[in-house]
Each structure stands twice: as structure tokens, then as C-alpha cells.
Amino acid sequence: MPRTTNPAPLPPPQEGFKVACSTCALRQVCLPTGLPAAEVEQLERMVAVRRPVARNTVLFKAGDAFEAIYLVRTGFFKTAASAEDGREQVTGFQMAGEMLGMDGIFSGAHACGAVALEDSQVCVVPYGRLEDLTREIDRLRRQFLRLMSREIVRDQSVMMLLGAMRAEQRVAAFLINLMRRLRARGFSSSSVVLRMTRDEIGSFLGLTLETVSRTFSRMQDDGLLEVRAREVRVLKPRLLLQLVRRSS
Structure with a gap:
């Protein structure tokens, strides 16, 4: 991807960047309604960190090992892959409350890359922890599937745009x-x-x-x-x- 900086290593949890899902303005977008406080606390422990991503910075590249799901907290991203002729093919635009990184679930590696289009912030959800917690909290599992379904529907809508x-x-x-x-x-x-x-x-x-x-x-x-x-x-x-x- 042209004119972007390389992905920075994941920072360790630090004061000011720990996640507080219970007070986040995007709670209604990300979390199932009526989730008990104890389960929200479990979710907060699962989310590793809030990570700042500066404009034009790569969050992950195609071929990178899949390790986490990213929830956009602030800002705007694009996802893109390389076309057969080497050109960049934009595959989507993601805003606050939407997910990044699910393309890596199937193969264990990302099929596309993600770049911040403005100064942004993401909540980093290690996938191993997510699997464990969704087994324990049924409502969270359903919410995660709903968010995945939303992304699939959006992709289908794009195919309709291009074809008709x-x-x-x-x-x-x-x-x-x-x-x-x-x-x-x-x-x-x-x-x-x-x-x-x-x-x-x-x-x-x-x-x-x-x-x-x-x-x-x-x-x-x-x-x-x-x-x-x-x-x-x-x-x-x-x-x-x-x-x-x-x-x-």
C-alpha cells in the first residue's frame, strides 16, 4: 500500500489506554443490550488494549499472522488487497463501531491489509480470548455472530453494486x-x-x-x-x- 508506515508493535497495557466497555460511547453498537455488569467486566479483561493508529499507518498487512479482531473506536480505515496486476484494490471502509481483521479467521493469516485514513483508535481483542469468552457468555457469542453477519451482508451489497x-x-x-x-x-x-x-x-x-x-x-x-x-x-x-x- 503506497505511502504508509509499517505496523507498530502492539503496545503493552498502560494507564489511559485500558478498555472500559461499560462507559464507552459505542457500547450500544458493540455489545448486546442487557449484558450484566459482571459479564461486561469479563469483556473488559478480554480486550487487551486501546491502540492509537496514526493517519496513513498500517494496522496489519496481507499475509500477517492473524492474532486479533479490531473494533474501531474512533477514526476511519480502509481495507485493501493487491490485484493481479499489482494495483491496490480497496475492499472496504470501516468506521467507529465496526470490525477489522475477520478475514484472517479462516486461514490464520490476513488476506488484506488495513490502513488508517485519519488518526484513529482501535480496541484490540485477542482471538483466543474471544473464543474462550464467547463459549462462556452466550449473548456475547450471538452478538459476535451478528457483527460478522453484518460484514457479510455489506460485502454482498458491494457485489451487487459492481454487477448491476x-x-x-x-x-x-x-x-x-x-x-x-x-x-x-x-x-x-x-x-x-x-x-x-x-x-x-x-x-x-x-x-x-x-x-x-x-x-x-x-x-x-x-x-x-x-x-x-x-x-x-x-x-x-x-x-x-x-x-x-x-x-x-
Whole structure:
């Protein structure tokens, strides 16, 4: 991955970085509702540390040994793999409350890499501890499976984007999905500051940089969006949704 720094070694637990799931603002996203305090304390002991990840820093690389699941606490990440021609192929964008690293469960090694798109923080969950605790706490096991299912559904949605939609429909669907996820975390449902570049959006959607740029310009000319550098405001959300639905 271009212009990124190597992954830093996992820091030891230290004051100020120990996890307190019971007071975390993302508790409703990560934890099953009604989890007793004693079980929350077990979960806190399982999570090794909160790890800061500076912008453009690699969290893990393709081929790295799989050791942990990462829950994004703050910030934004992209996951990417190398295409057959050596180019970077972006496979996803992850925000607060979402998981990273599950690609390594099957083979024991990561199939893609993850890079922070802004200064971020992750909760590190050693997978061995997670297996032990999910055997003990049934509600936590169901929650973990639910989070995994959410990631699978998102991947399936991407495949539908690439297979059935025109360029402007792909971009519209991308924006709608991104804003829905942000709204679920208390952010604006009509505007977003894109942490990724146009080129990264194109890689994710199977479009060229030029096509993504032209599509944003066309949508702005049509009055659907207001675009100022990386800030995008949706002016006509119903028309944007109708544009996506035309594919069916």
C-alpha cells in the first residue's frame, strides 16, 4: 500500500489506554443490550488494549499472522488487497463501531491489509480470548455472530453494486450507505466529509478516478449534491435514492 508506515508493535497495557466497555460511547453498537455488569467486566479483561493508529499507518498487512479482531473506536480505515496486476484494490471502509481483521479467521493469516485514513483508535481483542469468552457468555457469542453477519451482508451489497449498476448509481449507493452508517452513530444524515480519496472510492466501486470525479460533478450540476473538496452535502435525498432504485 503506497505511502504508509509499517505496523507498530502492539503496545503493552498502560494507564489511559485500558478498555472500559461499560462507559464507552459505542457500547450500544458493540455489545448486546442487557449484558450484566459482571459479564461486561469479563469483556473488559478480554480486550487487551486501546491502540492509537496514526493517519496513513498500517494496522496489519496481507499475509500477517492473524492474532486479533479490531473494533474501531474512533477514526476511519480502509481495507485493501493487491490485484493481479499489482494495483491496490480497496475492499472496504470501516468506521467507529465496526470490525477489522475477520478475514484472517479462516486461514490464520490476513488476506488484506488495513490502513488508517485519519488518526484513529482501535480496541484490540485477542482471538483466543474471544473464543474462550464467547463459549462462556452466550449473548456475547450471538452478538459476535451478528457483527460478522453484518460484514457479510455489506460485502454482498458491494457485489451487487459492481454487477448491476451504472457509475452514477454506484456512487449514489455508496453515499447513501455511508450516510446511513454515520447516522446510526449520531452524525448528520445529509452531509459527510469523505475520509477517502476519489481514487480510493473508484477502486472500491470498480470505477476510474476520472469517472468518479465526473459523476460527482454531474450530480452537483443536477442539484443532487453540493460538493466542496471532500465535503459532500445531499440536497435531494429522495432523488438520490430513486437513482439507485432504477437499477432494479
